[in-house]
Amino acid sequence: KSYIANLLHDAGADYQWKEDTNSGTIHLSFEQVLDKAENCTFWLIKRYDQVDMTYKQLASEYPNYNLFSAYKNKKIYICNTAKVSYYEDLPLHPDRVLKDIIYIFHPTLLPGYTPQYYYPMVE
DSSP: OOHHHHHHHHTEEEEETTTTTSSSSOOOOHHHHHHHHHHSSSSSEEEEEEEOHHHHHHHHHHHGGGGGGHHHHTOOEEEEESSSSSHHHHTOOOHHHHHHHHHOOGGGGGGTTOOOOEEEEEE
């Protein structure tokens, strides 16, 4: 029931916690997340940082992140809220964030589109 769960649904994604009825953050252990999301194709991360996150940095924060398929297959997308106006735009223009998410999961539906908020994590 969270806004991100609704955005993912609207974008045609299969959100692993779609059955959860909470409207906010779900508090889960690493093991719970790994059990349910280890084989997910994509991983979307929102964070606030002056420096763009890399795969190496993510693994240095917690080495077991490399157990996820999205990590192994380089399918992690970052929204750095220090550099984009995600939170300011979302209430007024959810369609813009939705387009980014659609582009990540179904890039052929939006040929020539340039994402505004999410970008592929770099090595």
